[in-house]
Amino acid sequence: MSLFDTIRNTIVPVHKEGYPFVAGFFVASLILGWIFKPLFWIGLILTLWCAYFFRDPERVTPQDDDLVISPADGKVSAIQMVTPPAELGLGGEPMLRISVFMNVFNCHVNRSPVRGRITGIHYRPGQFVNAELDKASEDNERNGLVIDTVHGRIGVVQIAGLVARRILCFSHVNEPLDAGERFGLIRFGSRLDVFLPAGAVARVAVGQTATAGETVIAEFGSDKGPVISRRG
Structure with a gap:
């Protein structure tokens, strides 16, 4: 062996x-x-x-088109209304962005947060500042996927970090993806941003730990408000 x-x-x-x-x-x-x-x-x-x-454990993913699942293991570092990167072609209006930061001890295999079909993959070179900083969304090397779903188009952006020097994407344009399906990997510390259209409500709080392919980070079609959290 x-x-x-x-x-x-x-x-x-x-x-x-x-x-x-x-x-x-x-x-x-x-x-x-x-x-x-x-x-x-x-x-x-x-x-x-x-x-x-480089571990790649099996995960049990809820299969519900109204649920958005975490694409990465790590800490939810931001939940904001932000204009998506221009190269994604998602328009100039702010969208709900949920960011998950991965440190060097997290599993770095990335999984699709939703079921849908890839309509675009857009790579952009850039810097390698700390991925936990907000400016990393604009300045750092990144690779973005646009996925067409029953709730509209969403963006999933892999962002390189301070130590990360290689973004890998295993998927291709026009390929279907299931929620929880592996689509990429980033080496050694990085971040995933998910951009969601109107109707999505966050189901996690900043500082919460998320598990790729399992943790529900947002939901469509719910009349519940955003998650209220407290430290204790």
């Missing part, structure tokens, strides 16, 4: 995009251990962390 099979079967499922990085960490551990034995164990710990970073 290979190193990758051992990690995948006994520790945590690992996304295939992480295999080269896990292999690189492990080889570096062997080299460092040959130079100075204690360094091998440090390298091995880092190898296991790398495998943990």
Whole structure:
């Protein structure tokens, strides 16, 4: 059994995009251990962390077209009415934006928040400032998907962070997506923004922890108001 099979079967499922990085960490551990034995164990710990970073666990996703599911693991960092990025072609009116920030310990596999069909994918190069900052939406490298749904078009934007240097998108224009289906990955710290049309109401609060493919972050067609939260 290979190193990758051992990690995948006994520790945590690992996304295939992480295999080269896990292999690189492990080889570096062997080299460092040959130079100075204690360094091998440090390298091995880092190898296991790398495998943990690229983990890709199964998720149970509610299949309801009125629900919007978190596209990422992490912390809900913002809930605002914001004009969407121009390249998405969603118009110049403010839309409900829900942002989820992923740190280096979160799972970084991105999942579709809704069921629909991809009508556009728009990549834009940029900077790599802290993805938790609001200006990251404008300044950072990003990749945006436009998904046509029964409630209209929504935008899902992958935003690179301070450490992230590679945005991956596995989907293509005209492909259908189910809610919770994997569509991309960002390496090492980043953010996902979801832009929702009129009728969507947030079902999470700023500071709340979200789980990709499982946490309901917004809902259509509900007469309930926004979530009221308190710290305790």
